[in-house]
Amino acid sequence: MANPYDEAFQKSIEDPNGFWGKAAEDITWYKKWDKVLDDSNPPFYRWFTGGELNTCYNALDVHVENGLGDQAAMIYDSPVTDTIKTYTYSQLRDEVAKFAGALAGLGVTKGDRVICYMPMIPEAVIAMLACARLGAVHSVVFGGFASKELAVRINDAKPKVIVSASCGIEVAKVIKYKPLLDEAINLADYKPEKCVIFQRPMEKASMVADRDLDWAELVAGAKPVDCVPVAATDPLYILYTSGTTGIPKGVVRDNGGHAVALKWTMKNIYNVDKGDTYWAASDVGWVVGHSYIVYGPLLRGCTTILFEGKPVGTPDAGVFWRVIAQHNVRTLFTAPTAFRAIKREDPRAELVKKHDLSNFYALFLAGERLDPDTLKWAEEALQVPVIDHWWQTETGWAIAANCLGIHQFSVKPGSPTKPAPGWNMMVLDTETKEPIKPGDIGALVAKLPLPPGTLPTLWNNDAGFLKAYMDLFPGYYATHDAGFIDQEGYVWVMTRTDDIINVAGHRLSTGGMEEVLADHPDVAECAVLGVDDKLKGQVPVGFIVLKAGVDRAESDIVKEVIQMVRDRIGPVASFKTATVVKRLPKTRSGKILRGTIQKIADNKEWKMPATIDDPAILGEIEEALEGIGLAKSRKE
Incomplete structure (x- = not known):
């Protein structure tokens, strides 16, 4: 008997137009697409060509208009500053509309780039969504990244404006951002027109005359603006990923395919619905933060948690359980490292027992290999499904997962379960480029076209996109991971194939x-x-x-x-x-x-x-x- 996963997977591969066309009906469009999958120029596939939408509208305004305005959209929980602040959908929409107005006042329009160099504070999310509201392209750089790395990204993205804050906080240490930003701009060949600085109470940044503007002052004089319609194929953001030498790899995310795919994953992979509280314990500077702190949960109408702290030391290894209990978190997504740190401090999971986790439904882990020891510890400590899933900055969402909203498979420790719908995964021999039999290790690749929400190309670098992902195995996307697929269709990721x-x-x-x-x-x-x-x-x-x-x-x-x-x-x-x-x-x-x-x-x-x-x-x-x-x- 075919289960719902087999049916969904088969449809997604055999009829991507029908499968993703149906998913796209869940998004509000200003203009419906002409074509679901545009395959006229492979391997540069495009999704929902001719369609027009706004991602910020779908993440905020649509919920307010449908009566969810008083529901919590985002809870900022910051043990490092002893702060908890809740934003309803109406409040978040109003703050975003106002900051979008402030950016528009600085001349930011559709297609302009804005770099966000921010700590884990609400203003980071507000800045991202404000860019999306205007049709501007945000590029978030992990707060505290070295000046030289930031300068390289400034040169590549050429931002009209950089949005930053006076500092970040690492446990008890204040990390000053402004000197790093000033040095980066000094090193960069390209200079932004303006910088908007959010002054945090624990560190006042010095300002550069005629370039730097104070966030609070700027917003005080700004008028809120409406969402700007953009093409489905227009870029929403650029996110730079680790590459080897030379030009950094600026992964591009489009507006249409991204909104459709992420909203679909919230229910189908994570099994969360509007009104549920979803927590991705990551950073907005990484892809998990983009997809599952900001866009995914808000597109679905969930309450998202923005956590400024660490799994241990803020104040102890029980902080995750405190957040889950206090905010009624249904699903947590984090990296195995966080759990290894907690396990090292609290090996017998004594701190779990101090909190009521009765509403907690599932733990998802990704970002690196989940060792069986950590998997077992988490399963025993939490008594919920612990789901390993595998994806990359480039893909934006899971390549392989145990899709809890479709059909729950039994877990095989070490495997992220099966390819998600849309992902036609194969294992090829690195020499002959031919498919190899189940159980044999080779290069893990995805047969083209990739599903929506994945990278359509690299920023201003089509040649780099082809070289990095497409040329190695023509007709396939190279994940650069080695592994195998077993007899039951479970994917096993063994090792990186590069440096x-x-x-x-x-x-x-x-x-x-x-x-x-x-x-x-x-x-x-x-x-x-x-x-x-x-x-x-x-x-x-x-x-x-x-x-x-x-x-x-x-x-x-x-x-x-x-x-x-x-x-x-x-x-x-x-x-x-x-x-x-x-x-x-x-x-x-x-x-x-x-x-x-x-x-x-x-x-x-x-x-x-x-x-x-x-x-x-x-x-x-x-x-x-x-x-x-x-x-x-x-x-x-």
């Missing part, structure tokens, strides 16, 4: 870190790779070979390179360990054997690579790794 490592759910490029290390005057060559870490999933470790004749203390050089990565990429890199080695193991063609070093570091079984230039080097590497607590001297 992106996953630190606490944040995708970071080891290549980018290597560039920083290589810039040190005493470093001849270097390698950075991700090693297993119980708390964060992976952490980067650096190996540096010094230039001949360098006679400084190695410990000083190590300290300096660690500081360089912190300055240029930011604390988010979690780059705290590096070691000096005589030489790096390489293939005869000069490629560094990163995979082998990684296995030795993780104290896993490894084979001598056939292509190695000098096998003796691996012994030296092993010794160096033991000296920093890895390989055989790992404590686990």
Whole structure:
């Protein structure tokens, strides 16, 4: 007997026009589309061409007009400032309309870019939705990202306005944003016309005359504006993702396909409805924050939680349970790292027992591999379904999931269950590019077209889009993940196939870190790779070979390179360990054997690579790794 999932999946693949056309009826359009799927220029597929809508209207105004104006739209819960503030749909719409008016007064119109460099405060969400209201394109950069990284994004997006705040708060530490922003603008070739700064009480930022404007003063004199209709294919936002060298990858999200897909996922994947409280414990700077703090829950008419805190230390490992109980959260979505941190502080889940979680329905985890140990701990502690699902910045929503709103499958620890409707997943041999049999590991790819809500291209970089995702396996989207699909159709994601490592759910490029290390005057060559870490999933470790004749203390050089990565990429890199080695193991063609070093570091079984230039080097590497607590001297 076919179950509802099989039927939905089959329809989505065989008749995408019918499947997504029906889903699109759930969105309010100013003008209906001419075509659901426009496949006239593959692989540049477009969804709902000819249609016109406004995403902010669908996220806020439509609910107010349908009688939900007094329902909570967003609850800001900030243990770091001891604040809880609720915005109803009417209040949030009014605040957004006013800030949109303020931006319009600065000349921001449809198609202009606005960078948001913000902490986890309501004004971050208000700024994003205000851009959507005007048809402007927001690009949110994770608050506290290093100036150099922000400058690169300023050059690429060319924002008319940058919206920022005086500071962010990391547990008990105030992180000043304004000096980072000023330095980024100083470094950037492109200069924004204006900056709008929200002054937080704990830190007053100094302002640059004729460029910087105070948020409160600007809004006080602004008039609210209505939503501007945009084409379904017009961009809603740009979100930069970790790439290797060169131009950053600005993932583009359109308005039409995005609104249709995200609203559909809220019910079909997460099984939440209007009026339910949904909490994605993430950051607005990451894709999870875009999709599931801001757009998804508000499109569905849910109450979303904006949490400014950490899973531990604000004040303790019970804060998640306090938030769930206090705000009647139905579904929580976070990264496995958060649960590993909680488990480390409260291994017997004693703090769970202090809170009433009777309304809590499901926990969803994504962003990195969910280890079976953490899965089991969460299931036992919470007594609800714990659902692993897999997606990427590029996809905007789940590639594979246990779709609770359609049909709940039994969980296989280590697998994010089955491809979501719309995702025709296959495993290809990396050499022959041919499909391989169930159970065999190869490249995980999605047969084109991708479903709505996924990236149509990269910002001003169609060639980069083709090179990064389309050229490797023609007719397919390359996820750059390796894995297999088993006999029952469950997807298993094994490893990244490139140099992106996953630190606490944040995708970071080891290549980018290597560039920083290589810039040190005493470093001849270097390698950075991700090693297993119980708390964060992976952490980067650096190996540096010094230039001949360098006679400084190695410990000083190590300290300096660690500081360089912190300055240029930011604390988010979690780059705290590096070691000096005589030489790096390489293939005869000069490629560094990163995979082998990684296995030795993780104290896993490894084979001598056939292509190695000098096998003796691996012994030296092993010794160096033991000296920093890895390989055989790992404590686990």
